[in-house]
Each structure stands twice: as C-alpha cells, then as structure tokens.
Amino acid sequence: MNFYNIVRVSVVAALLGTSCLPAAAVSPPPARTSAVTNEDERLLALFRDDQRREQAIDPLGMLYRTGKSDPALLRQVFTDNPVRALNKSVKLSLSALKKIDRAKLSPERQISYDVFLYDKTEEAFWLRPDMLALTQVTPLDHFGGLHIQFPSLMAKGSAVSYDNVADYEDALAVDRAFPFVLDNAVVRFRQGLDSGVVTSRLTTANMIAQIDGLLAQPIEDSPFYSPVRDFPDTVPMSERTRLQKAYFAAIRDEIYPAYRRLRAFLNDEYLPAAREQVGILGMKGGPGLYRHLIEQQTTLPLEPEAIYQLGLSEVARIQREMDVVRKEMGYGEGDLRSFFDTMRSDPKFHPKTKEELANGFSAVGHRVDELVPLFFNHVPRTKLLIQPYPAYREKYEAGGSYNQGAPDGSRPGIFFYNTYDLPSRFLTGIDTLYLHEGAPGHHFQISLAQENTALPDFQRFGGNNAYVEGWALYAETLGYEMGFYKDPMQHWGTLDDEMLRAMRLVVDTGIHFKGWTRDQAIDYMLSNSGMGRSDATAEVERYIAWPGQALGYKIGALTIQRLRKKAETELGPKFDIRAFHDQVLMSGALPLPILEAKIDRWIASQKG
Template structure:
C-alpha cells in the first residue's frame, strides 16, 4: 500500500511518450492538446497546493488546500468545463498517441464528475486517512533546506485552524446528509487527534523540523524559527487538534453509523459500484469479484496445504494454529522488524539487474512509521519520493511482539523494491514524460504491480525459508480474501465478525493485522480490490508475451515495458502491452 499524503487526487492526464512506435506523426492538434493538458496541470497544482508539495513542486508550499464546500463545487464545475474543452478537440486530427491522451483525460474528468454526487468530501476522516493524519505528516513531505522552507511551513501551521474549521463544517453537512462513517472507527479518529493534541510542544510531530537545522541556516535564524514555530504549535496547532478531537468524540462519533458496509449510506449500492469501478478500472460487478475471490481462495488453500504437510502438519488449520502460538515467529522489538525490512531491501537491490534494464536513480529509505498513526495502520506502507526526497518504506513498529514475521519479506518487496519504489520512481524520472502522467492515480495498476513484485523475489531465488514462502503465499491469500470480504461487507451486508472469521479460516495472520485490515476495508470501500485485479492483468500480459514471442521473450524488456508509461487504467494497459508485444514480433 502506498500512502499518498494529499487530500485531492491530481489529474492523471497523459502526454506524449516515445515508449511505443507511433503510426501517425504528431500533429499541430497534438501541440494544442498538450498545451491544454499543461494548463490543466498548472490549474491542479495552484488550486491544490498539497498536491504540488507531494509531487515536489514547492511554489505553493506556504498554502493549504481549500476545504470549503464552495471549493468542492468549483472543482466539479471546472471539471465539466474542461471536459467540454477536451471533447471539442477532434480525435481524427490527432496522432495515435494524441488520441490516447484525449481519451484518458476525458475519462479522468468524467470520473471526477461521476463521483461528485456522492459527496465523499463530507466524510473526510477515518482511522487511516484524513487531514488530521496528513497534516501531522507534513514534516516528511516538505523540504527544510532554507529559511524560506521553514517560513512556508510556519505559514501552513498558522492556517490549520481555518482548515479544520472548514473540515468540521463539511462533517456537519455529512451529518445532515446521513453520510457518516461507522461510529467505532470515528472513536479511533478522536483518540488519534487527542494523542497529537496531548503531546508537549517538544514531542509534537509538528516540531520535528526544528529538532535539527541544516548548517546553511544561521544560528540567529535557527533561534528565531525555532521560537516562532514552537509558538505556532502551542497557539494554533495543539488547540486546533484538541478542539477537533472533542468535536469528533462528543458531537460527531455518537452519530456514526452502526452498520459496517457502505450499503447503509444513501445510494449505498450505487456508491459501492462506483468505488469498485474507480479502484479496479474494470467493469466487473461486485458479484463477479466475490465469486472470483472464492475461487482463488480455494486454489491457494491447496498450495498452502502442500507446505503445511511438508512441515509435518496434516492440514492448513493445524499449521496456522502452530504459527499463531509459536512466539519465535513473532517480532521481538520494533528495531528488529525495521532491520528485517532493511535486509530484504538490500538483498533485492543486488538482484534488480536480472529483472530490469532500467533502474531508478531515486533512493529508498527504510524508516519507522509515524507513531501517531501506527496503532491503526498496516504493517508497512510506502511514501513515494520526489525530486527533493527519497522514497520510504514506513515500518510499523507498534506492539512488535504481537506481529508475525512470516510475510515481512513479501511486504518488503511489495512496498519497496521491486514494488512501489520502482514503479513510482521510474515514472517520475522519465525526462520525456510530463507530470500529468508521472503522477497518475490508478490503484489497480500501482497496487497490482506491487503485488506482482512479491513473486519476483521467488524468481530470483529468495523466500528460502519455508516459513517465508508460506508467508508469501499467505500474502497472495490475503489479497484474494480481500475480493471476498470487501464485497462481502459492502455488497452482501457481512458483519465485521464474519470478515475476521474468514481471515482466521484461511490465513495464519496475527489478530492485530486482521483487525486493522478489516477496519481498513470498512473505511475505504473498493480500494482493497485493486491489488488482485492489477496483478492478474500483469500476469495475463506476461503469459501472452511468452506465448507470442517464444524465444524472443525477455523478462527485463517486459518489465521495462510495464513500467515505461506510468500508471494506466487496466484496459488501456492491456491495449498498450498488446501493441508492445506486436512490436517485438
């Protein structure tokens, strides 16, 4: 899972890429289209300064997003206007690439328009995502090299009271419109906010940038900046978080919905189907995905049984019970778990040339996850890098003695290399790929690649320990279970206990991980479906390439082609890969 710390996803429009041969040369209309796309990108950065920071553009680092209802209305109105503008460009006058670009920007804008009636901005917080966590993570996203960088940060801190006033107003509107997350998840949000508010200034996550200054900043400026930032944390930040925690706990959470599935919301079935379509970039129905998941679970049960028997156990259930009860298979400390992730990242680096011809320049760091979000977070996630920062695997060190180590190796390859770090960094480093495409937001492609990358560790000779291999298969099972339980809770009215029990029946996952997982699916409908959808498409294209190219098939060339064009919807990815295969022929 990658963590995108922006509140409004940027447009994923597409510009010219030389990755595939063009049957028609670029035209004058292509230049007109590209100018329009660049104008759209600049509009996106200016109106969503937090997105600009995320992609490494520092021009708006002194501003925060506008969370007012009027701002969300303007966003939809702009999308409708831009849609008309791009529709007016005659596709017959464009090159092949230009036609693809036009198709993709139209789809992106239409997706934004189609999602608008559901007013998801009226439910802006849950235990895993939301401004209350995003803002506490600002120090890891912003640069702190100059006095201006610190002054930008100070400006943002002073704007937090206004931002949270708007966010609170949005939540009041959601309460009026019966758009409410589950109560028990909102209680977690209140606790997260209170925890941040209760920390003394020196220990606040917002104080991290003033713990150590770069040498280029004079001692006089250091003293001044330290004082004004501490004052802002004391006067603006802490009271804002305390007030928001009180609001969520006392006024908002008590009205949270009792049912777990999104079906309980107004237009719940339509809301879920729209989420499925957006997250998977397919037209598969929840019913089809549920059936697909059940079939995959059955197939993986058989593979896991073979390992269980090889270890001397009669069935998967008894082997899973052994795993859950063996203390040697759990972490001993946060530092130990962090070290394991670093070890697996280091060993994979040496194998990358076997799998790729093109490697990213941006480095990967393995760091502890922010303590304020760790209790309700996944075992690890990834923060994409940018020109001014490396990519990061964020390792959850919370309660390590209750965290199984079996799947740490697989997660390291998923979150780091050759998973998210390869995919995001290669796209961002393409000199000929404009930013629209570099920062495209297609979960099925990005998470599908990361899940596919877990298998690559096996192909280069890793997972040597049978327990690690069982953990890898357990990860495959984990993602297949998602197809069942996500559709189960949001389509078929499953309870939280049903979701947990299905995990227990088919995995050896520890209870803490199971509970954080099912709570994640409840909070984020449809997102967990993206992993398997994307992985299956990549495996399908790899199988087709092997069949069609025979001895000409080269795994390094295939992987470079998969990553060459940045994130794409799966149907577009299918078309482009088929074109690549034909070109190789």
C-alpha cells in the same frame, strides 16, 4: 499500500472524499522528437492549461511535490470554492479534448489522450451533485485522513524542505493555515449530519483515538515541532530561538486547539449520530455508491457478487498451495487451520526485536539490487530508505507502506515497516513485504513514472489504485523467479500475503455488499490465514473506512499476470521480461483497459 498507501492526498481527494494521486504541478512539455505531430502539440497545450487551472486550487498536491504551498489556498480545502473551480476546469478540458483528432496523434500521445479522457470523465462523475452529497460530507477517516497525514507531511524529513530561514517561515505559515482545514471538515461533517449521510461509529471512534494520541504528545515531541528540534547549518544561531518560539506558539495556540475542537465535535455530536453498521450499505445512498467505488478502484465495471466469488476461488487455491508448504516446513500433522494458530503463537516465527526486522529488510534490499538487471532495463535514480513508522502512527498502520520521493531524486522514497506489537509481526513476510512496498514494487513504479519527463505530468504523478497496487502485488510474484521463495519460510510468507489480497475480495464485498460485521470479517481472516489479530483488525477497519480500495490489489495483479501470460504464449522465444516490464511501467499508471490495449499493440509489433 499508496496510496498509492501510500496515501497520497490531492485537492480532488480532499474535496470528493476519495483517495487519489495529487494533481500535477506544471512542468515543461516533453522533449520534441521526430514523431511529435502538430496534433501532439495541441494536446500538450491542453494538458498544460488543465494543469495550470487545477494547480491553482491544489495546495496539497503542490506541497507533496514542491515542498511549498499557498496558505490561503490551504484554508479553502473542504469548502465550496475549489469544488466550483474544479468543476468548471473539468468541463473546459473535456470540451477542448473533443477538438483533438486522436488519429493524428503519435502512438505515445494517443495513450496520453486515452488516459486524460478517462481521468477527466472520472472527475466529472464524482463532481456531480448526487455524488458530492455522498462523499464530501465525510471528509476524514482514520486511514487516510488529513488530520493524521498532514502532520507527517510537515514533519522534518518528509516532503517539506527546511534548508534556510525562508523555508521555515513558509512552512510555519502553512502550519498555521491547517486549523482552518480541520474547522472546514467539521462543517462538512455537520452537513452530513443534516442529510443523514454519516460514517460509521467505528471509524469515528478511531479518529478520536488518533487525535487523542497526537494531543498526548508534548509540543516538543509533536511532528509539527520536529523541524525546530535541530537546524541545518544554513540557519543562523541568532534565528533558531525565535523560530522555536514561533513554532511552539503556533502549535500551542492554533494547531492543538483546532484538534481539540475537532475531537469535541466528533465525540460529543457526531459519534452519537454515526451509523452502527460498519458497511457502506448501511449509509444513505451507500449500496449504489459502493458499485461506483468498485469501478473507481479497479477501473473495471465489476459486480460485487462476481468479486466475492472470485475471492472465494482464490482463497481456496492459495490454501491448497499453503498446505504443501506447511508440510515442507516440517508440520505434516494436523490441518492448515491449526497451523495458522501455530504460526501466530510460536515465537520462532516472530521478531524479538525491532533490529531483527530492520536487518531482515536491509538484507532483502541488497539481494534485490543485485538481481534487478535480470528483470528490468530501467532502474529509478531515486534512492530508497528503510524506516520504521513513527511511534504516533504505528498502531493504526498496516505492516508496511511506501512514501514516494521527490521527482528529481533529491528526496528519497521511504519503505516504512511496522514495529508495533512485535509478537504479531512475522519474520516470514519480510521478503514479500519489501518486494511489494519497496523494490521492485511501489518504489520502482512510482519513481520511474515521476522521473520520466517525456510523459505529461498527469501520467508522471497520477494513476489509479488497481494499477499501482496491482503492480506491487505482481512484484511480489517476481520473488519466485528471483529465488527468494526457495526458503519454505519465505514461501509461506508470500502465500500468506497473497492470501491477504484474496481475502480482501471476500471481506470488502462481505462488509459493504453482504452486510458482514467487523467481528465476522476479522474471524474470516483469522480462519483463512496465519495473520495476527492486530493485523487482521487493522486490515478490516481499513476496509470499513475505505470501501472498495482493497479490491484493486488482486484485480490489478491478476490482470498484469494475465497480460504477461498472453505475451509469453504469443511471443514464445521472442518474449523478453525486461521489455515487458518497460511496456507496463514506462507510460505511468494506466487504467487497466488502456494497459491491456497497449500490451496487445506491443505483442503485435513484436510478432512483426
């Protein structure tokens, strides 16, 4: 995953209760070329105006990309002031966009126009009072909540720079503003209690457990304290003790007490009133909201029943392929379901040590680096690190995820892998997980967009779930052409991961449209794949917390695969995989209808 699971949080996400990419910081306009028109300049000026307004209310987006933030702005997250300001900004932008003549724009700026119109129309929709009433009153969840993401963001080695005394002072001021965010979240949750719009008991209990885990850490082991456990040489010895005392006091007297207040509220007031039914259809206004979330997460107006049936079809297709690979692995007796049990129980399919996982991912990374020139014209400048999740996060995380690096390449991207409950992890999934979360998956797509300063910032840093996760799942399929899946073990692993994405279509709609229970969803995943119970449980609880998000993977990947097949069929020997990947990647994360229109234009141009 992004969020982008990578979970990337912006003020829009915080305000609206949705997971989306950070709004862009202001940067210089794209370089002028001979193709730039006067209408292009007007459009770019509109983009800059929109960015300035949204940056003024986006402390989290600023923090992700610059490592700095305004504590006063951060204190307003989950309050009405930035909601009103954002609503006003969106209306101004849509009004100004109507005055731009799209036909007079250069081809690349026409794409920018289309994406901007799509984005602003989406923002306007989710800022409607009826939508806010259903979203902003559930400000946190156990999968993407700021209560668990913010400590990681402020930890040393993440987005914030700790290069000198001033950096430490600035970060401490941001840390000290965070308790206000947690208190504001309680206010939002109480509004939901009053209106009857509440999250599930399961999600609430998981949040409580996460807070317990964080508070159980001695202050010196807290991610908030990590910046002062060791210092760069640029911080004088005379300042280090003072900074350590200041960080310790802020955690002890402000941050941890705020977490305790949040925990007490969730446990004593909210949990008894939270809904028993895990699916969003059990929430007031939930069924209608789910349809809107499907379109938000897939960029397509799909019906839940159609998605459910597509999922069943994909599950059946992948199982047929699995049965072939099972026999290639030497397990000709029995059936597929019994082989799933073998996969879960036989130690040879599971890592014995954390180092075994680390070495496996490192080896795949080296092989991918060697093969990349055959498939891509452009490679990110940003480096990619491979690391295990921090211990306080691993229990509630998926098998892997990606954290984006800095746009200028000064901070690397990180592929995180999970070492919690090693017997539940699989050696068979090493290749495909790296291709998805690392290269050429999330790391290529996110880094190439960020590094492309010819794009407006909302294309560099923005995006949608179906494209981002669809690309990463498509990247897994490149493992066939790269030769990774000639090994039946790794072939099984990629089919197992593809099965996960197919099952998501069934399970997400099962939970939120058909009324499945948590245990029913877990049992379905265990019956139709070889995944371990820990992974299945974490996956299902993620879908419960984040309705619709899991649909984007398969919908996006199938779209990109279909577009590639169309290009291969129509272009024949003129088709160049590297040029196709340029077309998919080099305009940023496009809504799927806009991506398809771009590919169609490219195919037509190549024919000529």
